[in-house]
Amino acid sequence: MGTKRHFRVWRGDEAGGEIQDYDVEVNEGEVVLDIIHRLQATQTPDLACRWNCKAGKCGSCSVEINGKPRLGCMTRMSTFDEDETVTITPLRTFPVIRDLVTDVSFNYEKARETPAFAPPPGVAPGEYRMQQIDVERSQEFRKCIECFLCQNTCHVVRDHDDNKAAFSGPRYFIRAAELDMHPLDDRTDRKEYAQAHQGMGLCNITKCCTEVCPEHIKITDNAIIPMKERVVDRRYDPLVWLGRKIFRRDQLESGSMGQSISTGVTGAGDATPFSSARHAETPPVREDGKMDVSEVALPIPGGPSPFGDVSFPLPTDRISYYQPESEDGPEDQHQTH
């Protein structure tokens, strides 16, 4: 009942290899992984390929099919033309072990370097309370099946092996975002950490990772951009910068300034310690005390602009801000690649 179709499969190991040609039977309703299994059973018993669940849930059978990073089990043969040659090659970003199997240990190393969930102190097991709407943002990222297709396709590392040391990749940006948005995570520096230690600055938002994600996680829009924006908010906000210029941090924390004696008209400010540091602003909340999930409804990703309805870049004659030249300027060079 099947028809013979033409396949090209990369065979070899770290010493080198080549694409080899095979004619394999294809039946109705099959996926590329079925074909690899038939190859193993009939022609090439030692063809190396990873797989586990064959249901798009474990993320093991990541390969490149006609040059596109894909899961073998999620690529239906019916998506190709009858006479189309299907070429299967290993993930290019990671070193080849044998045939279609690559050494993905890079990802496990990066996982170890990403700080783990910090449980809220004093909350006993069984006492965790979270609202569904608050966990849903993180849950999107926890759908990740760790197929590493995003890591493979990210051109920060795909074509630049030397970036690997400083760059964790999209998989671990969504991990950072997941923890950042976790309602009970006790760490507050996830964004800054991602910027400073995970190399998030190297990402220039080309959305390739989102495109290949088999779980359709909006990696760029829902994780990377919000993480970047809020880092940028703090880092490049002119007021914050000015505050840092005028009152150096060491002076602020020395406690040399006396307490305010002003009580104001309401008395609410009575004995509030004076501080020139900008107070943390609470985000705008709706009547029910929850934050508006406006991103979902907006035509543009990443939440509404704090500058109102303007489009960027602004015309140069409207900008009244000058990049400081001192040694205290922004430490982070926004590298693009």
Added chain:
Amino acid sequence: MTTARIERHHYDVVVIGAGGAGLRAAIESRLAGKRTAIISKSLFGKAHTVMAEGGAAAAMGNVNSRDNWMVHYRDTMRGGKFLNNFRMAELHAKEAPERIWELETYGALFDRTKDGKISQRNFGGHEYPRLAHVGDRTGLELIRTLQQKIVSLQQEDFAETGNYESRIRVFSETTITELMLDGGRVAGAFGYYRESGEFLLLEAPAVILATGGVGRSYKVTSNSWEYTGDGHALALRAGATLINMEFLQFHPTGMVWPPSVKGILVTESVRGDGGVLRNSDGKRFMFDYVPDVFRKQYADTEEEADRWYNDPDNNRRPPELLPRDEVARAINSEVKAGRGTKAGGVLLDVSTRMPAETITKRLPSMYHQFKELADVDITKEPMEVGPTCHYVMGGVEVDPDTTAALGVVEGLFAAGEVSGGMHGSNRLGGNSLSDLLVFGKRAGEHAAAYADSLPKRPKVDTSDVESALRTALAPLDRQSGENPYELQQDLQAVMGDLVGIIRRAGELADALKRIQELKLRVDQVGAAGGRRYNPGWHLALDLRNMVIVSECTAKAALEREESRGGHTREDFPQMSPEWRKVNLVCALDGSADVQLERKPLPRMREELFELFDRTELAKYLTEDELAQYATPSTTAAQSKTEAK
């Protein structure tokens, strides 16, 4: 032959298996201060646990406050047809909530109730909504959470020692082929790295088996390639015993068409949320298959069944939510009677019962999976489903409290699917995720304590290592030997056709004969190619395990002359109270053949007995057994659980 180039490692506890049970055990062993190795047959975090969809059963009472461990215990025993090890079922029901709450402290994000607690859903065989879940990807959440907890422990160790792997190390893509013994004590484990084909020896006084099940011996299965019964076979060869091997769970609703998704499960929550089963005549046939023992709890009209989804307190549940074995048998009967689809299944329909948005919201990954894998839109058309080999109830016979393997070996522990007894003759959906947490933790704890209790470490005998090495290399020495893939297909055909969901004495005897022939062929199996990442070689080694475990199943299935849970004999269609008193215990004899022994079940404690209605127990127990228990005082069993 030399053993000089074999990598040697020393650990306190070696955990074989990196699914839920293995990882939970490793966490506990590391928390007990033991140097722990985790052996993962695949990459870290890919284990079969990711496939679990429905949820983890734990009587937290978040959705219905009438739920408690006693109700859960009752449901578990009923589901297992009272063949369960009562103590395991008791520990499981009592400890499951703590194990789930603990996961939240590791970072798990379950779906929530309105008041912010963990949400719980209905599932087949559970009286109240009980399954903690995350959409329909609960297994993924569980394994990722445990994986990330292990990473966080490694980070703590790194902060302290400068080495991530100083106390807990994951050996990914590593397979254990043999356990090393020192007399009757475990001394270590021998295996190979898939990647390089190099061998390694882990010396350790305690080994925990957490290798999962045996499904790859069947033609239609939801199990991945890893499920070759490694732990079952390792235990047998080390002198441990297996129980309940005749009981295999066939998930009633695996996809049967199209082939790209054949065997893949359609989670029970499709039925819990309103999906119904129809035959090719369009009839909702499950109403014809409600067994007498369940009549009280299940609706007998479509109207009442439909009301239940919104008003479960005043209506009886739809028969689609009967325990899995009942549903599987019903589908099988319909198909055999010629009322199935062309591909040999029946239709599972949600599309006409819920708006498309509700379906995609409630069953997102189910929708996604079938859309992408098979181009089937479950919001528009019914699914074609049929029974799929899903879970083995049988496994290593263990001490319920410590999970230590019985038999003639010490230092061997087992948790999760590879252990036997907890689920009796049939497992309830949702009970496996909680099982692996509860007994995974216990295994880690007791393995660590055992390692401490030894006055001196057992020693690995060099000649054992050499012989394990020879066995492992043998298929490569037979480059032109028989093709392992063909052998596997033959074994799958024998098991699927002759030891499948409905069994007969003649076929089982035939199967045993064929398994003996297969055993001889497995001894001659060859593997072309070299040692580096060679799947043919790996399969050749796995076959040895598959064939021995299949022999256990076939032998026990022939011996047990009754039908109960995951074991249905066409020639003995009734459940027999006499057989309920007996476990069939498998052990290996000197010539590596399986020997069966009948062993009485432990007697349920008085206060657990009293949780049940005496008339209900009369359906399962013999009169002699019932007479052994004192007649309860005036309070009925039902009110007893609710009062507490």
